[in-house]
Amino acid sequence: MIRFQHTEIGYHRPLLAIEDLHLQTGKVYALLGLNGSGKSTLLKTLAAQITVLSGNLLINDFKVEELAQNANLRAQQIAFVSSRFEGVEHLSVADYVGLGRIPYASIFGKLTADERQLVHDTLEKLGLSYLSEKRTLEISDGERQMVSLARAFVQDTPVLLLDEPASFLDFLNREQLLRTLIPWAMHTNRCVVLSSHDLDLCIEHDLPLLLLAQQKLNVVQGLSKRDVQQLLIEKA
Amino acid sequence: MRWLAFLLILLAFGCRPKSDSQRGGIPRNLCQYSKLLTIWRVEDGYAIEIQNPEHPKARFKFLLKKSFKRIAALSATHVGMMAALKQEHLLCAIPDKRYLHAPKVKKLLAKGSIIDLQSEQQLSVKKLLAKQTQALIYSGFGPEKAQIKRLSTLGITCIPNFEWRETHPLARAEWILLFGALTGQFEKAQLHFRKVCQNYMRIRKQPKLCNTNPNVISGYIYGDQWIAPAGNSFEAKLYADVAFAYYFNERPGTGSCFSSIPSILTKSASVSIWLNPGQSSRSALLAQYPKYKYFPFFEKRIFCYTHNTNFYWEWAAVRPDWVLSDLSNIRDNPTADMHFYKELKL
Amino acid sequence: MFIGFTLVLVLSCLVHLELTKVNVLNEVQANILWWEFRFPRLVSALVAGAGLSLSGLLMQNLFRNPMAGPYVLGINSGASLATALLMMGGFTFVSSNLGLVGSALLGAMLAATFMLFVSWRIQQTTSLLLVGLMFASFTGSIESVLQSWAAPEEVKQFFLWNMGSLQQLTAQQAPWLIAIFGVAVIWSLLLVKALNAFVLGQEQAFQLGVRIKTVRFSILAITAILAGSVTAYCGPIAFVGLAIPNLGRQLLRTQDHLHLILFCLFFGAFFLLACDVFSLLLEPYFSLPINVLTSLIGAPYIAYLVLRRS
Known part of the structure; x- marks a missing residue:
């Protein structure tokens, strides 16, 4: 689903080189790395906010440059959840989730009956129906993050990126987030990448880890916490 | 019996000053027309009282013993009064040289013996003190109040000049007596004023050539309104004295009056003369307000004091007879040379 | 609801026309009065109200700040x-209308661009508004400097323009104003989707498929066109652009910009028209510049919003 081919990534100057890597559908990848290792640059590159310096990066067989240019195509391929959604005055949860349909909507952004049903169903599946008519400013941080996830689900893209989605959540909400994401990725064949600092959580759920250290990206799975820590530090 | 004697004594004492004054004469008010200015001659100079038209109880009084040698003027009218007395050399500061006509003052300004205060709103105390100002004449619009108070405490005699609030043009002109007293030229001022009065009366009594009194409108559009002198203003008096039928005659007030633009537009068909539009040409009028062209009187005769605008501001108050003569010419003899007025070309 | 709005608007137009009616002598005069005075005044009120409100809405959207508006941000x-x-x-x-409108547009556009640059550096609402305030007082002082040099006639002309008025528009200018306004309205309706996404911030809008640079430029251009042309023809009118969009969000409780745009158009037009009706009713007693009325109503409402927020 996401394929790196001799890819050099960076913001003006190279920060990271990836020879050959393929991220598959149906999985939730956890992107781990120390501060300054280039996690957010990598994530922004995957989101087509910045382009690669050299080599190729294919997302669902589209070159990232093409996605950077073609706004609608981009939004139909990649959904992005930021670390925190602070809420917007007067914006209701249902409307917020509905914004996920913008890439498909007609000129005035009106949702069709089917789309409204999709919003409703998605909220229900996530157990968030009770929030539907609430304003996004009135609900808790945890609820807002789940609602953001719902919006991304509604956007219905093969790739979903989450930028440290757990950093403002307590452990219960973190658990809930992953318990929602993992089966969703598996059953609907999505490729999910989330950046995180919570090593315990990632290991506990046995996520494939993308370790970012010393300008390299390695995929590991099934290692112990100590080994992963060792890998992150040693290479630094 | 006892109280009778007391009464007699009281009477005797009570009568005493009266008989005294009969002998010496009550100090006579030397101003005939002005409602706001009073000047008495007293033993060693002049007693001057100036009434604030806004506050009946606020009177500015002072005793003038020695004439002033360095006078600051804050309005073009004051400069004109000084120029009429040929006492320009006693000025030390003038309001704004962009509005200045007086050639002698311009020369003194260039020499540096007179300074330009630039704006009445921002009186420079420093400049005034540097020029050793003894007296300051201001027009009393309001904003300068605090500064005036400060200047008074610094020893400068600050004299309000409410000439612009008078309702008779001759009363306005009479304020030259104040300037006469201040500069030690009182007799000259009296002479000047007497001449103006005589001339004014002569023109007023002149037979009118035109039998029907022309309908006259004055003023211009300011913002969203028409602004013009009200029915009891000195301008209205001038118009009445040349037998103009003035559009705003029935509007009460001694200052300005306002009228909505559509009402002027629809009720001015009979107006044949437009005075004081504030511009010197029709194209300038249209540039200022394009809709002027729809007013019926825009195509009629228009006169403005733009022969020399600054000259008008300086001299109109002190020479109402000239203004009256201009108006009389506008009425009966528009091709004559006029002091202030000029007809706007078609 | 918008049918109701239309009815109210039409009704207030009729009231306005009734109040500007003057008994006339003949057909010619009636024509002049209609085309040069009553109709342009009505158009001024409607377009200025709707246009300023819409430009306020767009500014608030772009800056993600409910206190933004063409007046406070120095447009x-x-x-x-x-x-x-x-x-x-x-x-x-x-003498040339085109010169006047062109320069006002250019000035508005430059100011808008300047404020956008500032807003990238400064995130805080208060700081941004302070910069807007300083910009306003800076331009104010340049105007004062100009005034001290300029001829008295020009100063008077500028002073009058600066008071703001709905009665200066001429019959020749009215179609221009309407056309410019029409273009701006259609253009902003084309942006509805993007505006809705912008509510979430520009990064999220990008991920939702919005062409950020195009939209940002469009918003600036529309705002400048609206605020610039209204300001050129009617002078600066305060608080309409700030207050009406806020009122819209508060009443409709939505961030759907299709509804908000329609609200701003209808209610903005209605608001300024109502202000003018008010000033027409007061006219026999005293005259209030339109700016005074809008500030009298707008300023307390904004103060209330700020207080409620904090």
Whole structure:
């Protein structure tokens, strides 16, 4: 689903080189790395906010440059959840989730009956129906993050990126987030990448880890916490 | 019996000053027309009282013993009064040289013996003190109040000049007596004023050539309104004295009056003369307000004091007879040379 | 609901027309009165109200700040400065409408761009508003400097323009104003989707498929066109652009910009028309410049919003 081919990534100057890597559908990848290792640059590159310096990066067989240019195509391929959604005055949860349909909507952004049903169903599946008519400013941080996830689900893209989605959540909400994401990725064949600092959580759920250290990206799975820590530090 | 004697004594004492004054004469008010200015001659100079038209109880009084040698003027009218007395050399500061006509003052300004205060709103105390100002004449619009108070405490005699609030043009002109007293030229001022009065009366009594009194409108559009002198203003008096039928005659007030633009537009068909539009040409009028062209009187005769605008501001108050003569010419003899007025070309 | 709004608007137009009616002598005069006075005044009120509200809505969207607006962010100041330069800088006496509108547009556009740059550096609401305030007082002082040089006639002209008025528009200018306004409205309706996404911030909007640069430029251009042309023809009118969009969000409780745009158009037009009706009713007693009325109503409402927020 996401394929790196001799890819050099960076913001003006190279920060990271990836020879050959393929991220598959149906999985939730956890992107781990120390501060300054280039996690957010990598994530922004995957989101087509910045382009690669050299080599190729294919997302669902589209070159990232093409996605950077073609706004609608981009939004139909990649959904992005930021670390925190602070809420917007007067914006209701249902409307917020509905914004996920913008890439498909007609000129005035009106949702069709089917789309409204999709919003409703998605909220229900996530157990968030009770929030539907609430304003996004009135609900808790945890609820807002789940609602953001719902919006991304509604956007219905093969790739979903989450930028440290757990950093403002307590452990219960973190658990809930992953318990929602993992089966969703598996059953609907999505490729999910989330950046995180919570090593315990990632290991506990046995996520494939993308370790970012010393300008390299390695995929590991099934290692112990100590080994992963060792890998992150040693290479630094 | 006892109280009778007391009464007699009281009477005797009570009568005493009266008989005294009969002998010496009550100090006579030397101003005939002005409602706001009073000047008495007293033993060693002049007693001057100036009434604030806004506050009946606020009177500015002072005793003038020695004439002033360095006078600051804050309005073009004051400069004109000084120029009429040929006492320009006693000025030390003038309001704004962009509005200045007086050639002698311009020369003194260039020499540096007179300074330009630039704006009445921002009186420079420093400049005034540097020029050793003894007296300051201001027009009393309001904003300068605090500064005036400060200047008074610094020893400068600050004299309000409410000439612009008078309702008779001759009363306005009479304020030259104040300037006469201040500069030690009182007799000259009296002479000047007497001449103006005589001339004014002569023109007023002149037979009118035109039998029907022309309908006259004055003023211009300011913002969203028409602004013009009200029915009891000195301008209205001038118009009445040349037998103009003035559009705003029935509007009460001694200052300005306002009228909505559509009402002027629809009720001015009979107006044949437009005075004081504030511009010197029709194209300038249209540039200022394009809709002027729809007013019926825009195509009629228009006169403005733009022969020399600054000259008008300086001299109109002190020479109402000239203004009256201009108006009389506008009425009966528009091709004559006029002091202030000029007809706007078609 | 919008049918109701239309009815109210039409009704207030009729009231306005009734109040500007004057008994006339003949057909010619009635024609002049209609085309040159009553109709342009009505158009001014409607377009200025709707246009300023819409430009306020767009500004608030772009800056993600409910306190943004053409007046507080110095867009009017930019237009005002450009007009001052034109009127008093000795470039030309204001005879050409195109010159006046063009310069006001340019000034508004430059000010809008400047404020956008500032807003990237400064995230805080208060700081941004302070910069807007400083910009306004800066342009104000340049205007004062110009005034001290300019001829008295030009100063008077500028002073009058600066008071703001709905009665200066001429019959020739009215179609221009309507056309410019129409273009701006259609253009902003094309942006509805993007505006809805912008509510979430520009990064999220990008991920939702919005062409950020295009939309950002469009918003600036529309705002400048609206605020610039209204300011050129009617002078600076305060608080409408700030207050009406806030009122819209508060009443409709939504961030759907299709509804908000329609609300701003209808209610903005209604608001300024109502202000003018009010001033017409007061006219026999005293005259209030339109700016005074809008500030009298707008300023307390904004103060209330700020207080409620904190």
